[in-house]
Amino acid sequence: xxxxxxxxxxxxxxxxxxxxxxxxxxxxxxxxxxxxxxxxxxxxxxxxxxxxxxxxxxxxxxxxxxxxxxxxxxxxxxxxxxxxxxxxxxxxxxxxxxxxxxxxxxxxxxxxxxxxxxxxxxxxxxxxxxxxxxxxxxxxxxxxxxxxxxxxxxxxxxxxxxxxxxxxxxxxxxxxxxxxxxxxxxxxxxxxxxxxxxxxxxxxxxxxxxxxxxxxxxxxxxxxxxxxxxxxxxxxxxxxxxxxxxxxxxxxxxxxxxxxxxxxxxxxxxxxxxxxxxxxxxxxxxxxxxxxxxxxxxxxxxxxxxxxxxxxxxxxxxxxxxxxxxxxxxxxxxxxxxxxxxxxxxxxxxxxxxxxxxxxxxxxxxxxxxxxxxxxxxxxxxxxxxxxxxxxxxxxxxxxxxxxxxxxxxxxxxxxxxxxxxxxxxxxxxxxxxxxxxxxxxxxxxxxxxxxxxxxxxxxxxxxxxxxxxxxxxxxxxxxxxxxxxxxxxxxxxxxxxxxxxxxxxxxxxxxxxxxxxxxxxxxxxxxxxxxxxxxxxxxxxxxxxxxxxxxxxxxxxxxxxxxxxxxxxxxxxxxxxxxxxxxxxxxxxxxxxxxxxxxxxxxxxxxxxxxxxxxxxxxxxxxxxxxxxxxxxxxxxxxxxxxxxxxxxxxxxxxxxxxxxxxxxxxxxxxxxxxxxxxxxxxxxxxxxxxxxxxxxxxxxxxxxxxxxxxxxxxxxxxxxxxxxxxxxxxxxxxxxxxxxxxxxxx
Amino acid sequence: xxxxxxxxxxxxxxxxxxxxxxxxxxxxxxxxxxxxxxxxxxxxxxxxxxxxxxxxxxxxxxxxxxxxxxxxxxxxxxxxxxxxxxxxxxxxxxxxxxxxxxxxxxxxxxxxxxxxxxxxxxxxxxxxxxxxxxxxxxxxxxxxxxxxxxxxxxxxxxxxxxxxxxxxxxxxxxxxxxxxxxxxxxxxxxxxxxxxxxxxxxxxxxxxxxxxxxxx
Numbered sequence: 001x002x003x004x005x006x007x008x009x010x011x012x013x014x015x016x017x018x019x020x021x022x023x024x025x026x027x028x029x030x031x032x033x034x035x036x037x038x039x040x041x042x043x044x045x046x047x048x049x050x051x052x053x054x055x056x057x058x059x060x061x062x063x064x065x066x067x068x069x070x071x072x073x074x075x076x077x078x079x080x081x082x083x084x085x086x087x088x089x090x091x092x093x094x095x096x097x098x099x100x101x102x103x104x105x106x107x108x109x110x111x112x113x114x115x116x117x118x119x120x121x122x123x124x125x126x127x128x129x130x131x132x133x134x135x136x137x138x139x140x141x142x143x144x145x146x147x148x149x150x151x152x153x154x155x156x157x158x159x160x161x162x163x164x165x166x167x168x169x170x171x172x173x174x175x176x177x178x179x180x181x182x183x184x185x186x187x188x189x190x191x192x193x194x195x196x197x198x199x200x201x202x203x204x205x206x207x208x209x210x211x212x213x214x215x216x217x218x219x220x221x222x223x224x225x226x227x228x229x230x231x232x233x234x235x236x237x238x239x240x241x242x243x244x245x246x247x248x249x250x251x252x253x254x255x256x257x258x259x260x261x262x263x264x265x266x267x268x269x270x271x272x273x274x275x276x277x278x279x280x281x282x283x284x285x286x287x288x289x290x291x292x293x294x295x296x297x298x299x300x301x302x303x304x305x306x307x308x309x310x311x312x313x314x315x316x317x318x319x320x321x322x323x324x325x326x327x328x329x330x331x332x333x334x335x336x337x338x339x340x341x342x343x344x345x346x347x348x349x350x351x352x353x354x355x356x357x358x359x360x361x362x363x364x365x366x367x368x369x370x371x372x373x374x375x376x377x378x379x380x381x382x383x384x385x386x387x388x389x390x391x392x393x394x395x396x397x398x399x400x401x402x403x404x405x406x407x408x409x410x411x412x413x414x415x416x417x418x419x420x421x422x423x424x425x426x427x428x429x430x431x432x433x434x435x436x437x438x439x440x441x442x443x444x445x446x447x448x449x450x451x452x453x454x455x456x457x458x459x460x461x462x463x464x465x466x467x468x469x470x471x472x473x474x475x476x477x478x479x480x481x482x483x484x485x486x487x488x489x490x491x492x493x494x495x496x497x498x499x500x501x502x503x504x505x506x507x508x509x510x511x512x513x514x515x516x517x518x519x520x521x522x523x524x525x526x527x528x529x530x531x532x533x534x535x536x537x538x539x540x541x542x543x544x545x546x547x548x549x550x551x552x553x554x555x556x557x558x559x560x561x562x563x564x565x566x567x568x569x570x571x572x573x574x575x576x577x578x579x580x581x582x583x584x585x586x587x588x589x590x591x592x593x594x595x596x597x598x599x600x601x602x603x604x605x606x607x608x609x610x611x612x613x614x615x616x617x618x619x620x621x622x623x624x625x626x627x628x629x630x631x632x633x634x635x636x637x638x639x640x641x642x643x644x645x646x647x648x649x650x651x652x653x654x655x656x657x658x659x660x661x662x663x664x665x666x667x668x669x670x671x672x673x674x675x676x677x678x679x680x681x682x683x684x685x686x687x688x689x690x691x692x693x694x695x696x697x698x699x700x701x702x703x704x705x706x707x708x709x710x711x712x713x714x715x716x717x718x719x720x721x722x723x724x725x726x727x728x729x730x731x732x733x734x735x736x737x738x739x740x741x742x743x744x745x746x747x748x
Numbered sequence: 749x750x751x752x753x754x755x756x757x758x759x760x761x762x763x764x765x766x767x768x769x770x771x772x773x774x775x776x777x778x779x780x781x782x783x784x785x786x787x788x789x790x791x792x793x794x795x796x797x798x799x800x801x802x803x804x805x806x807x808x809x810x811x812x813x814x815x816x817x818x819x820x821x822x823x824x825x826x827x828x829x830x831x832x833x834x835x836x837x838x839x840x841x842x843x844x845x846x847x848x849x850x851x852x853x854x855x856x857x858x859x860x861x862x863x864x865x866x867x868x869x870x871x872x873x874x875x876x877x878x879x880x881x882x883x884x885x886x887x888x889x890x891x892x893x894x895x896x897x898x899x900x901x902x903x904x905x906x907x908x909x910x911x912x913x914x915x916x917x918x919x920x921x922x923x924x925x926x927x928x929x930x931x932x933x934x935x936x937x938x939x940x941x942x943x944x945x946x947x948x949x950x951x952x953x954x955x956x957x958x959x960x961x962x963x964x
Contacts, residue, residue, distance in 0.1 A: 223763055229809065411953070485914060486910050487908065487911050487915060487940055490889060490907070490946060491868070494888070494892060495950060497808045497949070498812060498950075499810065499951075499952060500802075500806060500843055501806045502812070504805065506781055507781050507784070508952060541889075541892060541893060542893070545906070555770055
């Protein structure tokens with residue numbers, strides 16, 4: 001009942017939204033029609049001027065001046081429409097499960113376009129400039145910045161072969177065959193010469209990253225296939241750019257000589273390598289800048305975005321591959337920037353990129369729908385059908401043929417299932433449309449555009465909708481949902497070194513050898529320049545470990561103890577805040593634990609009375625402590641991290657003598673322990689306990705049967721009892737509480 | 749196949765080929781390399797490995813070299829260490845890194861995985877008691893971080909501890925307060941790296957020894 005009510009509410013909401021927005025789009029355009037001339041701007045001034053001299057008009061309490069805000073108003077309205085649509089889909093669960101979001105968005109675009117057309121207004125079309133300069137870069141940057149480097153470089157050869165050879169094959173096959181088709185008199189296609197056909201082929205043959213991302217994101221396919229199709233869609237940009245410009249130039253000239261073809265090949269290398277070079281330069285600049293941003297953390301994310309955007313624009317200036325430049329910039333910049341920036345900036349970057357790319361994607365699909373309804377069409381059955389068939393055919397042939405060759409060089413061969421998914425996942429999208437839109441020759445342009453749109457619709461709707469059930473049907477391996485495992489990271493590193501070593505012993509300069517050389521070069525020269533302070537020496541394993549700890553600490557905080565801990569920290573660490581900030585992320589693990597632990601103990605003991613009272617008042621306001629919030633989180637995480645570390649060393653090591661520790665503990669624990677029981681006795685310990693097997697059992701475990709390593713454990717026990725104390729007081733395990741109390745009382 | 753200076757003759761290759769799964773060509777290339785490393789002798793010693801310049805900068809160099817002289821890697825029930833190895837042992841150790849062939853049954857794939865994981869396990873378990881204790885694991889992590897200089901022991905300890913904890917929670921799950929996790933047995937190790945796809949990751953391409961390969 002409730003579900004149905006919710007769903008019908010959802011439906012009506014979507015419908016209303018839709019009508020409102022279509023209506024506002026209409027009003028926007030209506031005013032645009034009225035206020036077309038620039039002189040209108042001057043009129044009010046003149047009017048006022050003359051009025052001032054002639055007679056006094058009553059002061060306008062309420063005025064209406066739409067032109068003033070027209071442009072930003074409409075832009076915001078469109079973006080709002082897009083996002084509300086996106087929201088709307090998720091209210092209607094059944095539909096969004098079957099139909100991929102991209103299809104729904106195109107559909108909405110079609111509707112809106114239809115409405116606008118019915119009102120005889122001019123709809124905003126997916127202008128190429130808008131697309132290439134504003135809508136595409138965020139998506140590509142998001143993809144490039146978060147590109148899984150390991151998978152990408154391991155399959156680089158395969159991806160390159162698919163991207164370059166595959167796209168070339170597609171372009172020439174489709175172009176050539178379409179030329180043959182156009183020669184058939186019965187087609188009544190008109191005079192389309194070979195070069196135009198080839199141009200058409202090159203536009204339609206490129207796999208589109210936006211469409212691929214949109215569809216593949218939802219089906220959660222295994223990493224290999226995802227990176228293959230996605231990598232291909234990114235790297236084929238260079239090929240597309242070269243082919244497009246080549247054929248466009250020559251379709252005006254009329255003929256192509258061998259010399260031109262040769263120049264084309266050279267141009268390919270220039271475009272791709274040049275694009276990458278531009279990206280690398282900006283990436284290094286960005287990394288270098290981030291080294292100095294420790295004093296103004298707030299603008300850190302901006303540097304990342306701006307440098308990347310500049311890389312894209314700079315590459316576009318020279319007709320180099322902007323996409324490759326953007327990817328290269330993101331990839332190069334990321335490891336260094338992440339080592340330098342604060343945790344918050346990292347989160348900001350991540351969410352802004354996701355946000356922008358999401359908005360862009362939504363807008364692209366909606367505009368695609370609108371442009372479809374709007375654009376002048378020239379529907380030619382033969383041309384369109386053949387294009388569609390040939391595209392599919394060339395894709396399948398290309399993938400199968402290339403895989404046959406590639407498998408000879410791969411260790412993990414691509415199976416038939418993999419090949420099918422790669423072929424089926426070759427979706428065309430808005431890039432093809434925009435490139436077609438850029439064409440200047442109008443008579444063939446409409447025919448081409450119609451065919452392009454049909455192919456896009458087919459791939460996005462038919463292939464996009466059916467790929468999910470097919471993936472299930474063929475039981476293709478899905479993405480394994482494994483959380484970060486420190487063991488796997490250790491073994492990944494171990495294997496890297498092992499394989500490099502074995503390769504060296506064999507005299508085999510393979511993949512690992514060069515990767516190792518690159519890593520060493522990176523460590524000795526590059527990191528010193530681009531990473532601030534001591535972090536330049538931090539090996540990857542340690543950064544991984546830190547990140548993992550941070551994540552776990554965050555989970556701990558958010559799940560269990562969040563409500564209570566801030567109050568404690570507020571009271572205790574008011575004086576520590578400044579000091580903690582400076583210690584920030586550049587400290588070594590060891591130093592942090594000792595200093596923090598000492599401080600906490602000192603402050604707690606000093607502020608015992610005040611603490612109690614503050615606790616009482618703070619626990620009511622624990623969610624609204626804004627002045628402390630910022631420092632809290634960093635401090636909190638550090639603290640949690642320290643805690644967990646404690647628990648782990650307790651759990652695993654075997655101290656020889658247990659008798660010493662209780663007496664020592666009692667002396668230290670009593671004051672802090674009392675303080676915390678006030679608050680923490682009520683806190684749900686479940687969150688804390690889930691993550692670490694029985695933190696409260698740290699004490700109990702200590703009297704485990706003394707193993708052979710007694711002698712080594714003995715000198716450690718004193719150290720451990722030292723370190724146990726803060727964990728006792730900070731984590732305050734519920735169940736043992738009574739035990740502690742009773743021990744305490746009994747010893748008195 | 750290249751010029752070989754002397755024995756073993758192709759008939760011995762047949763034996764080796766059957767035992768390890770390498771082709772004749774690959775064995776020939778390995779033999780060339782063996783003779784280069786051993787300076788023309790028939791046996792290889794630990795010192796010979798010091799002549800490889802790139803190996804010197806590898807953080808786990810000692811463990812790798814040890815693995816070649818560890819009898820557990822020569823046959824299923826070997827034990828202990830030797831000081832010199834012949835060509836046959838060299839090839840047997842190398843065979844652990846052979847990439848899996850395309851047409852393998854699930855069983856064969858499983859046995860290949862076990863073999864490779866066994867090799868890794870032996871590398872970690874230096875005292876050969878069948879269990880990787882916390883100390884041994886710490887040693888592994890320390891070696892891995894040995895090139896990083898100053899950060900050293902404490903961090904390695906922390907990381908190793910976290911890792912052991914993870915293994916404990918994966919293999920044993922919930923533990924009683926008075927239980928103690930002794931170390932990683934081979935079964936736990938298998939379980940730990942179950943999703944690691946070791947059969948494809950732990951492979952070196954043997955055929956084209958001197959060429960650069962870009963794709964795996």
